[in-house]
Amino acid sequence: MTRSRAVSATGRALPILVPTLTKQSWSFMVGSTLFAVGAAVAIWDLGSSNLTNMLCFIGAWFFTAAGLMQTILSGAATTEVDYGPGRMFRAVWLAAAIQSVGTILFNVSTSAALSAQTVQADERLVWNPDAGGSVAFLISAAFVYVAYYRERSTLWEPGQSGWWSAHINMVGCIAFGVSAVGAFVLSDGSLENATVANWGTFIGAICFFSASAIALPQLSWNHRETEAAPAAS
Template sequence: MPKTSLRSTKTRSPDHLENVTPQFLGPFLTRILGTDADDNLCVVTSRRHRKKLQPLRVHDLEEFVNERLPLKVWLRFWEPRSISWWLAILFMIGSALFTLGAALAIFPSFMSPWWHQPIVNNSVFFVGSIFFTTAGVIQYLEVINSEITDLANARTPDARIRRGIRWFAWRPRNLGYMASLIQLMGTILFNFNTGDALIANLTAREENLLIWTPNMIGSLCFLISTWCSYLEVGHRYLCFKPKDFTFWIVMINGFGSIAFQISAVASYYVQDGTVAWTTGSNWGTFLGGLGFLLASYLLIPELFEEEGEIARMKRRAASRSEEPTLKSGGETEEDEKAHGVGDHRQEDR
């Protein structure tokens, strides 16, 4: 077998796999191991399946071959046929508007005085929250219509994945689903937060109830959503994967979520109607918006891949003929012992 997999940008996640072994992180199904139509051993993660990306071909290698993104992947931008592309674009617009709104508050000389009027500045945030929510709905639909459980159950060519469009589903054992659902709840709360900020003559108590409370809970939803995405990408509770492109998308998104949470805490209204910490509120929103903007952009190059990407796998020392057991994070049992990582549950559905 060659040491590079025959993969191209036209290959998509398979309709079915044989000899399927679901792999779990606690109660969550994060990926499955199986053989494709050409009898190649493959790994399909829940995120890659959701993004319609090709499966990772597992090869019997002595060393880890890194995933790389050639330069031309970064230069590809236009892919309106992909729901993931629209998701990225809408999140980018929403993030840019939140960054703009915060910049207007931080830099008094930035843009014309008209933009600095409270009604205009608050409207920028409100429009940005609408884009966030629209992206959140698309992200939710992306998840429920690319359910990895369907692939795990489609173990024969006659039991292929359901093709009809789902508008609602309950998938509590799918980390991608939980991340999208919780983030959608957060975006809706931001709609109330930014919309209520357009109401004039509120008391400090009303501002805390109508503006600060949804901001605080919405930011917390973004943090929890990012943690779910971290678990989904890492396939373990704690990991650091600096050579994994998707890992950095999640980490940058996490930076934005933390910054938004700091901004929310700082935005508590005191008795005179001003926020408790203006600098923290504005800069938290500004840096959080930049983080989300960058993470949203990186969703686009994530869609485009080149040939030769393979999964991490090392040969067992005891038996070359024995089928390797892929552990969480793409490592064999020997790899995990070397890194001091404990076993995670793997079970069949």
């Protein structure tokens, strides 16, 4: 199997541009941290709304980078099957691709939040993409379960880190969905429930951080095993 590598104009590999599971996990963790801190600023009145918006704006870019890496690393979009049309989408690819779409919608939302000046702009450019991104995350989390079941033939493996990661990710997606409901923009420009919106973001971000952090020790160990293993002849 060949692997594509990012190269410079001189033909040399650029490791920083090569997606890996470790980079993906760290990108989700950094983005989650920024979302959590931004929500904390609003919850405990530690700064202005501009600070919260800026932190979430930067965090969304880390989410997008992680989502793109996840989609690339998920492999082929389809696989052969012995029924129906003969091919079907792979659940793991669908989970990654749909989540990646969600991260882009969060980019739109957090970018617009920095400059929106009217209620209409808040509704169309901030809340709508935010709600859409939250729905995408929920759908993605459902496909994570499908992918896990197809690989492991069970949804009950509390001894596996991937099992915990899948469930914590789902809790985070639900929290982001609740946050979007609380962030609905009313006709006077206020939010339906700012407390729910902020706490939903905070809890969701902590969950996403945890779901990614769980995988890091395993990824690090697998990397050491790969380095130690003899090359195949």
